[in-house]
Amino acid sequence: MIPLSGDIPDSKGAICGKIDSNSIVRGTSTLKRGFAHMLKNGVVMDVTNVEQAQIAEEAGAVSVMVLDKLPSDVRKAGGVARTASIRIIEEIMDNVTIPVMAKCRIGHMYEANVLDETNVDMIDESEVLTPADEYHHIWKWDFTTPFVNGARSLGEALRRVEEGAAMIRTKGEPGTGNVAEAIYHIKKVNEELRTIKSMYDSDDKQELVKMAREFKVSYDLVEETAKIGRLPVVNFAAGGIATPADAAYLMSLGCDGIFVGSGIFKAEDAQERARAVVLATTFWEEPDKVKEAQKMIDERQSLLGLDVKNLDLKMQERGSTV
């Protein structure tokens, strides 16, 4: 049994149908959120071509995320970043057995439609790409394909869940190789969860109502989240993860899994590093195993990394106020 808080049972994305004479239903919250539950304790890796996708699969990635450019290259290139070439997404889908995800721009309903038609396993409405709508995210209940969204705070995460996100990734600062922001945001979400949990435990409905107003989401969703003391959907860490130790640390903070963007395929030792990050994520509770994983990489080959304070573009801020 998984939490279905905030579910809209008769949403457009949930479709009744038949396989031969058997009645079935597709696109329910159980199926969409359930898919994310199957990824738990895994590593999702950003890839730009079939070769990288196969390296990721062999290394033990639980899924791959297809982009046109890795986040650090998006940052360098500037201009408008859009969804990846459909031809490349399809080529990757035909060559790996693990799930394939792809990103669309925030609020870009029709990039999402295109990805839904392409049959990707999950759509990431992502701040790494240039937002298409500054005021609205996609109404994800209209889709049969599940969505993952980024969040920097509990309020942002619950707003995305209310719009139909089946999974959350706490944001870091993409393409920096700097894990500080990812750590800051997961700790912030955890702290906010503890706060509303204690309100629930002491039956302080008045404070919970205030939180719902602050978060700009329904009271019911806040109350149900407070009751279980965690996000009602699977929550991965993302943004700036570059080493096995980064991944293990985020797992120890209660993340359900890890997204690695530029950290692997912008490093000089991608193959070993991909494997090492998976090992550290799987065995994060065993310090000797994390050390073994860390030993597989060479720090001289890590992504150089950027100081977040001096960035002109903070991708994490995109879409977070609405």
Add this chain to the structure above:
Amino acid sequence: MSKIKIGILAVQGDVTENFLATMASMSELGIDGTVVQVKTIEQISELDGLIIPGGESTVIGQMSLVNGGLKKIKEKIESGMPVFGICAGMIFLSKNSKDKVVGKVEQPLLDVLDVKIERNSFGRQKDSFEANISMEPIGISSFNGVFIRAPSVSETGSDVEILAKFNEKIVAVKQGNILATAFHPELTRNISLHKSFVKLVDNLN
């Protein structure tokens, strides 16, 4: 009667959901026992029963190979320990698996369940579905089957009992102490399959 100990293989996938369903089963059945999340050889050695949860079979297989867990699990099953494999767990238990689109992929398997598996047999995530499943041979006439990028069984050995079919595809099987389903009972409120497994473990102790 000794206290039974059931483990949930905690390498990757939906471990917690199976943990909770097994705890609830024990308590409803009034069976004295513990449920633990296991990963290491030492933890696996102490078990009376094991559940291999849903997840990605390539990851569960590869990571179990790394720490020697795979060999230990195989040994325990061959010496009679009951095991319940769900979706990825069903693939991991099998002798042979190939993907519907990609074909044969090298992946570590336990090679204990005498079946051939077709991975992603019903399609990709958008094709994932819920449907009513009947498992008459174990007395469960109606069950909400949650199929997520689910596999199916394409061939069975002579010792394998077919528990359920959907749309002519085999989706639940039993072979001695091995139970396997292509769908996810742990994602629903219905714990009758987990209860069957707990009873199977309890009867052997």
